[in-house]
Structure formats: structure tokens, C-alpha cells
Amino acid sequence: MTERLRLGCLASGGGSNLQAIIDRCRDGSLAAEISVVISNKPDSGALQRARNAGIPALCIDHRNFPTREDFDRAVVAALLEAGVELIVLAGFMRLISDVFLDAFPGRIMNIHPALLPAFPGLHVQRKALEYGARVTGATVHFVDGGVDTGPIVIQAVVPILDDDTEESLSARILEQEHRIYPRAIELFAQGRLRIDGRRVRIEPPLPPGSEVLVHPPL
Numbered sequence: 001m002t003e004r005l006r007l008g009c010l011a012s013g014g015g016s017n018l019q020a021i022i023d024r025c026r027d028g029s030l031a032a033e034i035s036v037v038i039s040n041k042p043d044s045g046a047l048q049r050a051r052n053a054g055i056p057a058l059c060i061d062h063r064n065f066p067t068r069e070d071f072d073r074a075v076v077a078a079l080l081e082a083g084v085e086l087i088v089l090a091g092f093m094r095l096i097s098d099v100f101l102d103a104f105p106g107r108i109m110n111i112h113p114a115l116l117p118a119f120p121g122l123h124v125q126r127k128a129l130e131y132g133a134r135v136t137g138a139t140v141h142f143v144d145g146g147v148d149t150g151p152i153v154i155q156a157v158v159p160i161l162d163d164d165t166e167e168s169l170s171a172r173i174l175e176q177e178h179r180i181y182p183r184a185i186e187l188f189a190q191g192r193l194r195i196d197g198r199r200v201r202i203e204p205p206l207p208p209g210s211e212v213l214v215h216p217p218l
């Protein structure tokens, strides 16, 4: 059997990205396995999804820790214990401290529901809509010390339609999140990602697809 990359997934919410990764690990199309799922929320759907899949699921409630660093130390200890090689933040709604970053340099990924560097932070589907942007999307990036600022691995562009609501746009973005997050993990698992300053090099490079995206079309 080929080596499977050991993942530690952190999630606070419903866990649909987690589910996409579980499904791809399960059907064998992603050479990875989830060693542990950790949530800071006892009632998160992500924990339930993990349990349903027979994956070790831990709740580490941030409210039980006096500081962010104390919370991070507990999370890092659990991840090390599980022997994980890549940390996958999948809707994890906590900022992470240097304690966490230093434990896994270049080994923490996040997904963000906008085309970074546009619209970092929270409620970004609504912000893109209110701004009047014609496109937005999803970004998988490595995590650094800033908020949604780390080197970008993959982005998918999603059109904003005239009759979109925050919900319809979020759903369209989420569909792409579920495609690009497993793909980014796959590239990492294959040892094909190299962080070079702000840029992430894919080696060997992927052949180009359609090079220009225009919305509305010409």
C-alpha cells in the first residue's frame, strides 16, 4: 500500500469541507488519511461527521483556557500525539498563535471563501456582494502569522450573479471549496508544493487551463 499523508483537521462549524476530504480519502482518490478531527465547539457538525466516519474526534473547548496560547498548546499536543503531517483548517474560527505556527512550519493550510487578497476576515460573501464585485471565489493557502495572508496554493473563481443572495453565493463558493481543498492536499501529499517567499511553486508545473476568466462574458 502506498504511504498516506496523515492529516489533522480543525473545524468549528458544519464541516462540509471536512466531509469532502473524508470522502476523497475514503474513495482512494486522495492518498491521505485523517488521523484526528479537533473542534473548539462541542456541538459542531464537523465532530459528528468525523464520528460517523469512524475518525477520532476531539473537542477542545477554547473557553476552558485562559489564553490563546494555552488553548493552542493543548491543540498542538493532541495533533502531535496523533502524528499528523499536515494541519487542515476547515472552517476553524479561531486565530492561531505562534505556538501553533512554530510547531508546524509550512504545514498548516486554510480555506477562505473569497479570492484573496480581496475580502479577508469574516462575512466575506456578503462583503463581495455588497461591494458589487463581478467575481469572487475560494482560496486555499498556507497559514502564516496574519489573517488570511499566507502563500496561496489554489484559487477558484466564482461569478456573482445579479439575483444572488449571501446564501446562494455562499453555496456556489462552497461547491468550489469542496473541489480545491482536496486537490491542494493531494498536491501536498505528492510532495509537489514548495513555498518560495509569497509564492507556492508546484513541481512539476501543471499544464495551463483556460487562462482568462471574464464575467459577464464578452
Ligand code: GRF
Binding pocket: 011, 012, 013, 014, 015, 016, 017, 018, 090, 091, 092, 111, 112, 113, 174, 177
Ligand atoms: C467555509 O466557507 C470556509 O471557507 C470558511 O468557513 C466555511 C466552513 O464551512 N472558512 P464548512 O464547515 O466546511 O461547511
